[in-house]
Amino acid sequence: MANIIIDNQQYEVADGQNLLQACLSLKKDLPYFCWHPAMGSVGACRQCAMTQYHDENDTRGRLIVACMTPVTDGMRVSMEQPQETEFREQVIDALMTHHPHDCPVCAEGGECHLQDMTVMTGHYKRGFKGKKTTFQNQQLGPLIKHEMNRCITCYRCERFYKDYAGGTDLAAQSSRNKVYFGRQCDGTLESEFAGNLVEVCPTGVFTDKPFGDHYSRKWDMQAAPSVCQHCSTGCNVTLSERYGSVRRVTNRFNDHLNGYFLCDRGRFGFDFVNSEQRQQHISLGGQSVNWSDAEVQQRLKAKGTWVGIGSSQASLEDNFALQLLVGAENFCVADDPQSEHLLELHMAILQQWPQASLAQMEQADAIVIIGEDINNSAPRIGLAIRQALLNNAKQQVKNVGVPEWQDSAVRQVLPHNKVPLAVVGYQQGALAEQATIRLVADDKQTAEQAFLLANLLCEKSPKPRVSKVHSQIEEIAEVLKTAKRPLIVGGWSANNSAVLSAVANICKALANPQGMLCIAPPAANTVGLGLLMQAGYLANEAVESKLKSEECNLLVLDHTSDSRQQWLQTLSKQTNNVVCLQQLAQGENNSLSLPISSFSECSGSQLNYQGLIQSYSPASKPAGQCRPAWQWLVDLGKLQNIAELASVEHLGQLHLMMSKLFPTLAEHFTELSGRQFAMQSPRYSGRTAMLANQTVHEPKPFSEAGAPYKQSMEGLLPGQNDQHPLAYSWSPGWNSNQSNHKFRDEFRGPELKSQQGIFAVPNHPECFWFKWQASWSANTKANYKILAVEEVFGSDSLAEFAGAIQQLSKSAYVVVLPKVASSLNIEAGQWVTLDDHPTLFAVKISDHVPAKSILLYSPAHEAAISDGCDEIKVASKQKISALHKRQQAQQDVQSQQKQLHKQRLLDQDQHIPIQFIEGAM
Amino acid sequence: MWSQLVTLWRVFMHLFDRTDTVEYPEQKPYLAPRYRGRIVLTRDPDGDERCVACNLCAAACPVDCIALQKTEDEDGRWRPEFFRINFSRCILCGLCEEACPTYAIQLTPDVEMAEFQRTNMVYEKEHLLIDGPGKYHDYSFYRKAGISIKGKGKGEADNESPPVDIRSLMP
């Protein structure tokens, strides 16, 4: 702790920070631009000027830049004397000389850090009388809009994009008052973190394009704390709603998970909730029907066993209600035996090893990634690992007395102070390219080598049959032995149980209490299903035989993946009664489907990769006949006389029942109750006009029974109660997301606090070795083993329903070794077919493909391919031209749909669904 | 006593004053152009809608009776897709006019708004939009703003120099 004197007041602040950070953590209003808590200081804008005094007799002092000045014990500074306040006003004056007269037509307006800082410094009139410099804008793709005139050259964009996220196609160009931030030429930004530019840029240069198409001011949006649905990280997000439709997703600060950044899949993928394909009515074989129709009732009351299939895309509550309804012995948790096995194993490991949070991962000093494509399966975790690569450089600058937030100093010494990053497996991607140790191997070899690695670290660890240890593995063993805080990363990408077991063994062999583990499951609530699984389940393989042997009905919680759809098709041959609870209408069949609310329309909880339970609140109301799945299930319970479920009236009761079964959850659910927070900002407008075309009677604000929020301006404001998650970030004078610092004890202080929250999976410290199983040694007989790879855009079936993500999704490709390519006489970029599979694949050539294998990516909505293929053939001309036609047609459809989608949403704004608002009509 | 007498006298003398009360509605009082009555949306000197759907009027409105939604034209102009004022709530305070950065929303000296049905007091854009510039004849927001719209590229607004060539090496 250091004692510092600001404006003759003494304060105690944490050591190791800079003065700006210290002032902000004291909740002072000190203007700044270029500093960012996650990106350190560079001192580019001079906005955070303060005066430092030698001692109490010094009356003149000298101007300093707070963000570049470390706090020292006894330092004496001022923030509110004329000399620094005038200086700060002049800085804004200079920054604003060329600023366009744009605020009313600027998407940043109302949450603009530049507006806030201008008001804060008191600047109000342009001093410079000359002409304004102007710039041409660039087309940066479907996600980001560019308006260069508004730039104040704080360099935050470049520092985030290049330095923090490792992007290569955005940089500062030109010089003096012509400095330009953009790409070399027009084109889609390549980084999957580009969306963060919207929040990082303190002005309206980079804005959210899909949001701009259906725009609303921040103060006008009803905001709800929510959780991302597009991977297992469980990033915290804010959903914003206006006139009944969800407008955008923004980052909601969580110091241990997403911090200040999201990936673009999460930021733009939410749009599936507004998709045309959203089912709004009960339908039977594609026809709209009513709940009370005889045929529907007959289907719902059908005799015989009900078999339930859970979903990792649905909330814990929905899955739990389903499990209650059908009974644990009839509740199936996975689409195929392999994922079921992986889930079992995953839960076993989770019980033994707590999983590191992202902030903890950022502190690793050696990283080993085993058979996981973390960049694509959980992009935000990949970004966190990237930050860990700086740790040695940070240590190095600290050794010579330079604080670690001196960003450019750290980056200077980075090339000579690399953190060891080992990648074992076939996965490609940015992290693999940065690896200091890389072993290219297929999933089986990866598992074998990982088992051997564990054995090298500890002799007790079981060995597989092979015993040839690769030199890279030996290297990794050396690195791990010396590392203080090693991080082991594994996951489901390789779809191989041996990889998971190996990762657990390495942890046990390492026996380092500081060691960290991270295993990434495939979906947002996979671990939630794993938790429910502990109460018993129906094995995947038994489902089909059960359907065959007895009179069965199938009750399915919706999942958008292709494998689920295929499996359902086979199953529906065995039974005539399939009831689906689905949010997105998919395919025509003979099933009865009940429309369910998406995560933006109801409350729910899910478990992230750590088993951390997180709840989300609804930002809007369900339209049409949509209801939360658990409510449909309760009604089904009533029809089928399942007493336990039939008595449930609100979510709280369901939570109580869950807590009985899983006592760890109890604490989380009680935390949620208490006073309600307001979801609308104090400046929310149009309350008495937005429904006036339908009714002039203003309805009562809506909230679910016992819910912690209110869809109203009344209730707790941000920061009034620390227990509640923030619905939106705002504080007087701070309209932008930079208001975050008002709600935190320590503004990214030097010490990381331990992670808050309830981990649903109880930890059992005693752990065992996972044995190598003979069945893992099986090899495919095909000529080429197919190894599936993922893409950030394209592999998440849910996000594919969002227009912007659809536009970015790649078409299918294969990666082959150069020697395979030359032997088959194919070139990069050519189209090939595999065996008699109908899909065409673009060819890529890379050295980093395991022998006798090919890497294959196919989009989530295209039929999956088996694990081997015999023949790679150049596609015939007709097929290629057919494909081009299809692609062209698809593009046309997409752009048409985009227009229709926009118009539909705009029309919808005038027909807000009010039937769900209490007291309306 | 004296003061009461004076008061009585003064009141009595008012009997001979000119009357201010007029026979409304046959006869109408003069209301100055700045009088705060029925709200209109105006057009800029070129005849285009002035409102850019910035939402500031809605935020300023103390009774929250303005609702609108932004959309963007092919030509790059921001425009309200719908613009609704619920006059049964409006208190004609004029704060919206003060907040408006484009002079689009203006109060007029027309105060004759009475209906038997509250729903008839809900005005949509087609009811609000007039053909002229209202009280401010010359102002056109897009001539000042930096964003480009059809017919006005970068650097063509007032007081702007042409876009810089960022590839040029000239000092």
Ligand code: SF4
């Ligand atoms: S960046 Fe901020 S200050 Fe500049 S035009 Fe946009 S809202 Fe206004």
Ligand code: SF4
């Ligand atoms: S574009 Fe935005 S983030 Fe980048 S320098 Fe300009 S103002 Fe800063």
Ligand code: SF4
């Ligand atoms: S990393 Fe995962 S949870 Fe986080 S924003 Fe991206 S998809 Fe969502």
Ligand code: SF4
């Ligand atoms: S303040 Fe003016 S420009 Fe903005 S929305 Fe209202 S009327 Fe339109």
Ligand code: FES
């Ligand atoms: S914030 Fe300190 S110089 Fe920019």
